[in-house]
Amino acid sequence: MPVVNRIADMSADMTAWRRHLHTIPELGLECHKTSAFVAERLREFGMDEIHEGIAKTGIVAIINGQGAGPTIGLRADMDALPIEEETGVDYASTHPGKMHACGHDGHTAMLLGAAKYLAETRNFSGRVALIFQPAEEFGGGGEVMVxxxxxxxxxxxxxYAIHNAPGKDFGSFNTCAGPIMAAADTFSIHIEGKGGHAARPHDSVDPVVAACSIVQALQTIVSRNRNPRDSLVISTTQIHTGTTDNVIPETCYINGTVRTFDKAVQAMVVQRMEEIVQGQAASFGVKARLEFEFGYPPTVNDADKAAFAAHVAREIAGDGAVNSATEPVMGAEDFSYMLEKRPGAYLMLGQGEGAGVHHPKYNFNDEIAPIGASFFARLVEHAQPVSGA
Incomplete structure (x- = not known):
């Protein structure tokens, strides 16, 4: 069963909605114009309920089906990124320093297309909850809504949720059972030594040398403390210190990210980082303080729901275009908070070649919108069929 004909007929509408949203990118929880546009469309489609102001600018809309049954949730994120757009398209961002560089405008358009179809046909039992979420990129809008x-x-x-995937084959679906995206945590290390003249290092306590040793030692957590079967990334991304060539600075700041799939691995990292920071600090005679900030948890698909979603995807895209055992990635996604509370699945929808997400030249491929909308629609119809149908 390919793209739903009625949804294919909406292709021009979805493109128009998406490109309008592309012109008005908004950040975090402050998706006021975006949310107002979505709510206006939902009212036009005849939702049974529209609940606004959740997580400030989030929306949950309800469509009732035929007869009693459970409620299935479909989620799209709405927020943009603080990036100056370089696409050159005639519908480029009109908000300086902000752009839809991750395709959330496309995700919103796909869910609007599915909403219009489901409201027209109502070929399902129970209810559909359409979740339009702000602040996926930062701010944890998914957590706030939960x-x-x-x-x-x-x-x-x-x-369930979908994310577009540049570089993946056009129209392909990719998912897996268990973790599909990682937890994203942040660490900061503050080092205090004793500054002085660089020609007399013996009169100082050098925080720079201590920082270099700490950064190198942190890598041994991956190489010597982690079970080789467990995925782990520790990346130091910032070191800030000093002002000139002939002064040993007083302080040094280190910053970076930790990516894990497993809470036990995450806990081990926190313990070992604290031990390394304090041990290295003592060996160099400096004071050091570790700050570890827990971010989005891992995005973990329910095995049965992932298999079900892959089955539906095969009806839309064909057997050869669905990978139900895709390799997890070390990026993060706040849909994880919703999957912690309810079983479900997160899928990647390939959009072909082009600039990657979070790039100033990225642009959502409007041709995948009918595919994503059809997936959402069929997912509902299969999950909650009308009795006797």
Whole structure:
């Protein structure tokens, strides 16, 4: 079963919606114009309920099907990135320093297309909860919506989301059971020594040398403390210190990221980082303080729901275009908070060649919108068929 004909007929509409949203990118929880546009479309489509102002600018819209049944959640993120756009398209960002560089405008358009179809046909039982979420890139809008009770308020039993994937074959679906994206944590290390003249290092306590040793030692967590079967990334991305060539500075700052799939590995990293920082500090005679900030948890697909989603995807894209055992990636996604509360699955939808996400030349491929919208629609119809159908 390929793209749904009625959804294919909406292709021009989805393109128009997406390109309008592309012109008005907004950050974090402040997706006011985006949310207003989405709510206006939903009212036009005849939603049974529209709940606005969740996580400040998030929306949950309800479509009732035929007869009693559970509620299935479909989520799209709406926020953009603080990047100056370089696409040169005639619908480029009109908000300086902001752009839809991750395709959330496309995700929103796909879910709007599915919403219009589902409201017209209602060929399912129970309810659909359409979740339009702000602040995926930063701010944890998914966590905020969960904390504000959407899963219980709307009695959502299972939940799904799609993300576009540049570089993956056009129209292909990629998912897996278990972790598909990593936890994203941040560490900062503050080192205090004793500054002085660089020609008299013996009169100083050099934080730069200590910092270099700490950065190198942190890599041994990956090479010597981690089980080789466990995925782990520790990347130091910033070292800030000093002002000139002939002065040993007083302080040094180190910053970086940790990516894991497993909470036990995450806990081991925190313990070993603290031990390394304090041990290295003592050996160099400096003071050091580790700050570890826990970010988005890993995005973990329910095995049964991932298999079900892959089955639906095969009906849309064909057997050869669905990889149900894709390799997990070390990026992060705050849909993880929703999957912690309810079983479901997260899928990647290939959009062909082009600039990668978070690049100033990135642009969503409008031709995949009918594919994604059809997947959402068929997912609902298969998950909650009408009794006797």
């Amino acid at each position: 904390e504000e009770g959407i899963m219980t308020t709307f009695d959502i039993a299972q939940v």
